[in-house]
Amino acid sequence: MAEANAAEGIEVLYWVGCAASFDDRNRKVAQAFARILRKAGVRFAILGPEEKCTGDPPRRLGNEYLAQTMIMGNVETLNRYGVTRIVATCPHCFNTLKNEYPDFGGKYDVVHHSQFLRELIDSGRLTPTKEVLQFLTYHDACYLGRYNQIFDEPREVLYRIPGVRVVEMEKSRDRGFCCGAGGARMWMEERGEKVNHRRLSHIEETHANAVATACPYCLIMLDDAAKTKNREDIRRYDIAELLDRSI
Known part of the structure; x- marks a missing residue:
């Protein structure tokens, strides 16, 4: 160790x-x-x-x-x-x-x-003070949200960062939409419309200029969708990256 x-x-x-x-x-x-x-x-x-x-x-x-x-x-x-x-x-x-x-x-x-x-923020061990100007939406990872009912915690971290504004997608929380990587499907060649492209369209509907998630699989898939659909202007982050900029 x-x-x-x-x-x-x-x-x-x-x-x-x-x-x-x-x-x-x-x-x-x-x-x-x-x-x-x-x-x-x-x-x-x-x-x-x-x-x-x-x-x-x-x-x-x-x-x-x-x-x-x-x-x-x-x-x-x-x-x-x-x-x-x-x-x-x-x-x-x-x-x-x-x-x-x-x-x-x-x-x-x-x-x-x-x-x-x-937990660290609530206990006072972390205090986000620096402003991070981002208008973003949050993507619920399947194994975090629907499988384990963790919907509020990642959002509450984002809410505590000065300057961050969060808008919800229509398909969010327990009605969230998979990024396309779940069930080991990340390594499968998809037929027809790619799932991550469909999810990108949901992000576009919010008019947010960024998307935050809390899953490496989702981050990879959202990165791929933004690049292949020429929407790299929509920034992709993990919540830890945004919090790190604020402390």
Whole structure:
């Protein structure tokens, strides 16, 4: 385990996830989140090379053997270090660690970074003060929203950032619309209209000049839609990136 803070004692393990480890765009999100943790004085650690895929993609694709092999390997590592609390920036990792790992002996207090950030703000450990002028809409990630009923926390983080104005899409919250990456479909070649293109049209209807999300898969898909539809003027952010600019 690699400590990311010199203070003794670890409050939380940051589960970085595959996207934030290997995708250039999402590495920036991980860096922003780590900066926030340091600014808040959070004592955290990462597993580094000992962190393996949670097993979510192979399980969704139907390879249960590979998924369980990954899960049991991670549980062994986490239990060896005595990990009790985990924060994840990826809703797919969050959902798997929270709801599926207990079946394999991995019982931890797992929170999504939107929940953790709101907790830091509410406790006074973080105070957003710098103005971030953005008129944006928020995209609900499926595994965060409909699967785990986390709708308010990411929005409340955005509301606390001075200068940010949020407008809702018609299809939001429990009526939200998938970005097109769920169920491991990110790696499938789509036929007909692409799901992420349809979601971009929902964003366009709000006339917002940016979209925020709290999922690396969604960020990748929204980035792709904006680039392939020549709408790069619509900026794409993770909520942590916006909060990082305000503190």
